[in-house]
Amino acid sequence: AQSVTQPDIHITVSEGASLELRCNYSYGATPYLFWYVQSPGQGLQLLLKYFSGDTLVQGIKGFEAEFKRSQSSFNLRKPSVHWSDAAEYFCAVGVNTGFQKLVFGTGTRLLVSP
Amino acid sequence: DAMVIQNPRYQVTQFGKPVTLSCSQTLNHNVMYWYQQKSSQAPKLLFHYYDKDFNNEADTPDNFQSRRPNTSFCFLDIRSPGLGDAAMYLCATQDGSVNQRKHFGDGTRLSIL
Numbered sequence: 001a002q003s004v005t006q007p008d009i010h011i012t013v014s015e016g017a018s019l020e021l022r023c024n025y026s027y028g029a030t031p032y033l034f035w036y037v038q039s040p041g042q043g044l045q046l047l048l049k050y051f052s053g054d055t056l057v058q059g060i061k062g063f064e065a066e067f068k069r070s071q072s073s074f075n076l077r078k079p080s081v082h083w084s085d086a087a088e089y090f091c092a093v094g095v096n097t098g099f100q101k102l103v104f105g106t107g108t109r110l111l112v113s114p
Numbered sequence: 115d116a117m118v119i120q121n122p123r124y125q126v127t128q129f130g131k132p133v134t135l136s137c138s139q140t141l142n143h144n145v146m147y148w149y150q151q152k153s154s155q156a157p158k159l160l161f162h163y164y165d166k167d168f169n170n171e172a173d174t175p176d177n178f179q180s181r182r183p184n185t186s187f188c189f190l191d192i193r194s195p196g197l198g199d200a201a202m203y204l205c206a207t208q209d210g211s212v213n214q215r216k217h218f219g220d221g222t223r224l225s226i227l
Contacts, residue, residue: 043218104156
């Protein structure tokens with residue numbers, strides 16, 4: 001069965017420092033992979049997605065992610081974190097059952113220190 | 115401008131008292147989803163509509179129902195809410211093409227007294 005693992009529940013990063021959030025997936029076919037961000041009390045906003053092609057994908061707000069098939073990973077990165085990046089980040093795999101069901105990881109809460 | 119609107123943002127109901135959450139969209143998308151997100155957990159798909167076709171997830175409790183009277187609106191009905199149903203409920207829409215992005219609303223936070 002498909003699943004997504006985000007091993008870090010919380011991460012604290014200093015403002016201006018680089019960020020990497022880890023995501024590992026389990027899926028038998030070619031995955032559709034997503035990163036979403038959720039600010040407190042709000043819905044999910046898509047940061048970026050990978051369907052095929054270039055394994056390094058660029059997203060909004062300066063985020064990027066790299067798909068590594070050999071490691072079943074899709075880690076999210078940002079070179080310089082801003083205080084406004086503090087939020088919950090969810091990795092998800094799209095299961096193409098005709099409408100693309102999303103299976104989410106349990107999320108990583110990013111805290112940004114001054 | 116908000117494209118997926120959920121009302122209300124916060125809903126309080128009593129144990130066992132039916133409650134309805136609503137979602138509307140201005141995108142004219144033919145797919146609408148309802149997700150349940152409990153505190154500190156990942157969103158979990160409850161069901162979705164593809165046009166008028168309703169698709170229930172296998173593990174969605176019978177207590178949860180949905181209606182979609184037209185393209186723009188979708189409702190989540192909880193017939194007899196229990197304490198375990200307290201959660202954020204997220205509505206999302208998607209164009210019918212599999213590769214199109216989903217648009218999420220800001221959610222309704224449901225509390226059970």
